[in-house]
Amino acid sequence: MSSKVKVAIIGSTGYGGVELIRLLASHPNAEVTSVVSSSSAGSSIAEGYPHLTDIRADTLDGVDAAAIRAKADVVFTATPAGVAAKLAPELLEKGLNVIDLSGDYRLRSAEVYREWYKKEPADARYLAEAVYGLAEIYGDRVRGARLISNPGCYPTATLLGLLPAVAEGYIDPATIIIDAKSGVSGAGRGASLGTHYSELNENFKAYKVNKHQHIPEIEQVLSDTAGRPVVTTFTTHLVPMTRGIMSTMYATVREGLKTADFIELYRRYYEGRRFVRVRPEGVLPATKEVWGSNYCDIGFAVDERTGRVTIVSVIDNLVKGAAGQAIQNLNLSMGWDETLGLNFIPAYP
Numbered sequence: 223m224s225s226k227v228k229v230a231i232i233g234s235t236g237y238g239g240v241e242l243i244r245l246l247a248s249h250p251n252a253e254v255t256s257v258v259s260s261s262s263a264g265s266s267i268a269e270g271y272p273h274l275t276d277i278r279a280d281t282l283d284g285v286d287a288a289a290i291r292a293k294a295d296v297v298f299t300a301t302p303a304g305v306a307a308k309l310a311p312e313l314l315e316k317g318l319n320v321i322d323l324s325g326d327y328r329l330r331s332a333e334v335y336r337e338w339y340k341k342e343p344a345d346a347r348y349l350a351e352a353v354y355g356l357a358e359i360y361g362d363r364v365r366g367a368r369l370i371s372n373p374g375c376y377p378t379a380t381l382l383g384l385l386p387a388v389a390e391g392y393i394d395p396a397t398i399i400i401d402a403k404s405g406v407s408g409a410g411r412g413a414s415l416g417t418h419y420s421e422l423n424e425n426f427k428a429y430k431v432n433k434h435q436h437i438p439e440i441e442q443v444l445s446d447t448a449g450r451p452v453v454t455t456f457t458t459h460l461v462p463m464t465r466g467i468m469s470t471m472y473a474t475v476r477e478g479l480k481t482a483d484f485i486e487l488y489r490r491y492y493e494g495r496r497f498v499r500v501r502p503e504g505v506l507p508a509t510k511e512v513w514g515s516n517y518c519d520i521g522f523a524v525d526e527r528t529g530r531v532t533i534v535s536v537i538d539n540l541v542k543g544a545a546g547q548a549i550q551n552l553n554l555s556m557g558w559d560e561t562l563g564l565n566f567i568p569a570y571p
C-alpha cells in the first residue's frame with residue numbers, strides 16, 4: 223500500500239485545480255486520490271480536460287465531507303470566493319487539513335472581507351486559526367497548521383518584492399505605488415466579456431482600480447511588517463497572455479541607498495529560499511523567465527535623480543501564485559523539504 227499523503231481537490235475542474243493535479247502527479251510524498259466537482263460528479267475530468275487523460279483518480283466525486291475524508295488526509299479548496307468559508311469548518315471537523323486557494327481566510331477582519339469581497343465572511347473562530355501561507359515569510363507558522371490560507375497571486379508577487387525593503391527601512395512605506403499586470407488565466411476558466419478573445423487580444427486595460435480585493439491583503443501584510451498602518455495605490459491590468467504576473471513597484475528610498483544595496487539585502491533576506499531569485503544589477507526579470515515554475519524573480523533599479531526605486535517582481539500566477547505555493551505550503555505543513563514536487567525550471571521559450 224502507498225505511504226503517500228492522500229490529497230483531495232475541491233474545485234478540481236478549475237484552472238487552479240488542474241494545475242494542482244499536474245504538479246502533484248510528480249510529488250514524491252503525496253498523491254491525488256479524489257478530484258471533486260460540485261457540478262459534474264460521476265463524469266471523468268478528462269471530458270473537460272483531455273490533457274488529463276489517464277490520470278490515476280479521474281472520476282469526479284461530489285462535495286461530501288465524509289466521503290472526501292474516507293479518501294484523503296488533506297484537501298485543497300480551489301474554489302471561488304465564499305465557498306471555502308462555508309465548506310472548510312466541516313472538512314476540518316472531519317479531520318482533514320485544509321489548504322484554501324481563495325481569499326476566504328486571508329483577511330483577519332471579517333468586516334474588511336465583507337467590504338472588499340462583497341460576500342459573507344468565514345466564521346471568526348476559523349479566521350483566527352488560519353495561517354497565512356506566504357511561504358518565504360511565514361513558513362515557520364505553516365508547520366503543523368490545520369488550515370492554511372494560500373496568498374493571492376498579486377499579493378505573492380508584490381509582497382515578496384516589497385517586504386525586505388519595508389522590514390529593513392530601505393523604503394518609505396507611505397510612498398509605495400504598485401502597478402501590476404496579469405495574464406488571463408488569473409481570472410479562472412469561466413467565460414466573461416472581459417476575458418473574451420476579441421475584447422482582450424491586442425488590447426491592454428486597467429481594471430478594478432482602487433477596488434481590487436487584493437488591496438486589503440497587501441496592506442494587512444505591509445502594515446504588520448512596517449509596524450504601523452500602511453495604505454497603498456495598487457492598480458491591476460489584464461495582459462493578452464495566458465500565464466504570468468508582473469508587479470512593478472515604486473517607492474522613495476532611504477538616502478544614499480543604491481541598486482547594489484537592494485540586491486545585497488534581498489539575497490541575504492531570502493538566503494536558502496530556493497524559489498526567490500534576485501537578478502544582478504542592470505537586469506530586470508520578465509514573466510517568461512518563470513513560466514510554469516514556482517519561482518518569484520525580482521530585480522531593482524534605484525534612480526538617484528528621483529530618489530526612488532523601481533522593483534520588478536514576476537511569478538507564474540497558477541504556480542507560485544496558486545497551486546505551486548499551495549504545494550509548498552503542504553510540504554511545510556508536513557515538515558518536508560519545501561521544494562518537493564516543485565523542482566523544475568521554467569519552460570522557455
Ligand SMILES: NC(=O)C1=CN([C@@H]2O[C@H](COP(=O)(O)OP(=O)(O)OC[C@H]3O[C@@H](n4cnc5c(N)ncnc54)[C@H](OP(=O)(O)O)[C@@H]3O)[C@@H](O)[C@H]2O)C=CC1
Pocket residue numbers: 232233234235236237238239258259260261262285299300301302303305323324325373374375407408409410411412539540543544
Ligand atoms: N487562477 C489563478 O491564477 C488564481 C486563482 N486563485 C483563486 O483560486 C480559486 C480558484 O481559481 P480558478 O481555479 O482560477 O477558478 P476557476 O473558475 O477556473 O475554477 C473554480 C472551480 O470551483 C468549482 N466550484 C464553483 N462553485 C463551487 C461550489 N459551490 N462548491 C465547490 N466547488 C465549486 C468549479 O468547479 P465545479 O463546477 O466542477 O465544482 C470551478 O471549476 C479562486 O478563489 C481564485 O480566486 C488564487 C490565485 C491565482
Ligand SMILES: CC(=O)N[C@@H](CCC(=O)OP(=O)(O)O)C(=O)O
Pocket residue numbers: 303323324325373374375404405406407408409435436458460
Ligand atoms: C486576471 C484576473 O482577473 N485576476 C483575478 C485574480 C483573482 C484571484 O486570484 O482572486 P483571489 O486571490 O481573491 O481568490 C482578479 O484580478 O480578480
